[in-house]
Amino acid sequence: MSDAVTYQQDGRIVTLTLNEPETRNAISPAIIKAIVAHCDRINHDPSVSVVVLTGAGKSFSSGGNVKEMKEKTGMFGGIPAEVRVHYQHGIQNIPMALNAIEVPTIAAVNGHSIGAGCDLAMMCDMRVISTDTQFAESFLRVGLVSGDGGAWFLPKVVGISRAYEMTFTCDLVAAEKAMAWGMASSCVAPDKLMEEAMALAKKVASQPPISLRLCKKILRESQAMSLTASLEMAAGMQALVQHTADQHEAVTAFLEKRKPVFQGK
Numbered sequence: 001m002s003d004a005v006t007y008q009q010d011g012r013i014v015t016l017t018l019n020e021p022e023t024r025n026a027i028s029p030a031i032i033k034a035i036v037a038h039c040d041r042i043n044h045d046p047s048v049s050v051v052v053l054t055g056a057g058k059s060f061s062s063g064g065n066v067k068e069m070k071e072k073t074g075m076f077g078g079i080p081a082e083v084r085v086h087y088q089h090g091i092q093n094i095p096m097a098l099n100a101i102e103v104p105t106i107a108a109v110n111g112h113s114i115g116a117g118c119d120l121a122m123m124c125d126m127r128v129i130s131t132d133t134q135f136a137e138s139f140l141r142v143g144l145v146s147g148d149g150g151a152w153f154l155p156k157v158v159g160i161s162r163a164y165e166m167t168f169t170c171d172l173v174a175a176e177k178a179m180a181w182g183m184a185s186s187c188v189a190p191d192k193l194m195e196e197a198m199a200l201a202k203k204v205a206s207q208p209p210i211s212l213r214l215c216k217k218i219l220r221e222s223q224a225m226s227l228t229a230s231l232e233m234a235a236g237m238q239a240l241v242q243h244t245a246d247q248h249e250a251v252t253a254f255l256e257k258r259k260p261v262f263q264g265k
Helices: 029-043 066-071 080-088 093-100 116-123 150-158 160-169 175-180 190-205 209-222 227-241 245-256
Strands: 005-010 013-018 050-055 105-109 112-114 126-130 134-136 186-188
Touching: 005 029, 013 029, 013 190, 029 093, 050 190, 093 116, 105 116, 105 190, 112 116, 116 134, 116 150, 126 175, 126 190, 150 160, 175 186, 186 190, 209 227, 209 245
Parallel strands: 013 050, 050 105, 105 126, 112 134, 126 186
Antiparallel strands: 005 013
């Protein structure tokens, strides 16, 4: 039996691949469990500096399983109180895990990224897309609301007005518009997608590992902080990283005009 989400590490880069192409990587209990477990593993593994998240097959993720919606099974089954628990202890664990992951994340979005699949891409820090990528915040199309964190993440990426438009119309957002709306940093041919994502990942992974994780933390936490609190956090982080061997190596390499060699110390 294959893993619902495969985990592959090359150097300081981990690639997570949604691996249920027969459902176009619909968000299943197995995918939920695997993403959460992998995020926890990465947070405890200092050898990892960046994550690339993608989907096997022709789609990144088709979102919720429409067949289960109709049959009211899985996360859609039971009385209202039970459905609420299914969400809180099921799919909502994904945004909590990805929001708490300590390393930068890159979504390499292939093909369709629909509903919860769209939201999954928005949960990542950066997105690289292919020319055949299409996003849709399409919950209303099946009579639902965004139950997986999209209402929190999507406006942070596209702005509130465009988040409203995507939510209220359920329209597909093709690659060209996605680029214009700032949903992705680059768009390439489908056969170049992973090459482009890995090139970005390698640039990120070349940074000093401890400082990189703290840079992500201060960027993420500062969105909900006052300026005073953010500056206080920055001061403490600076005091920490300035006593790391990697920060000394970064400065030394800069002055010596050579490539630094970081050890994560």
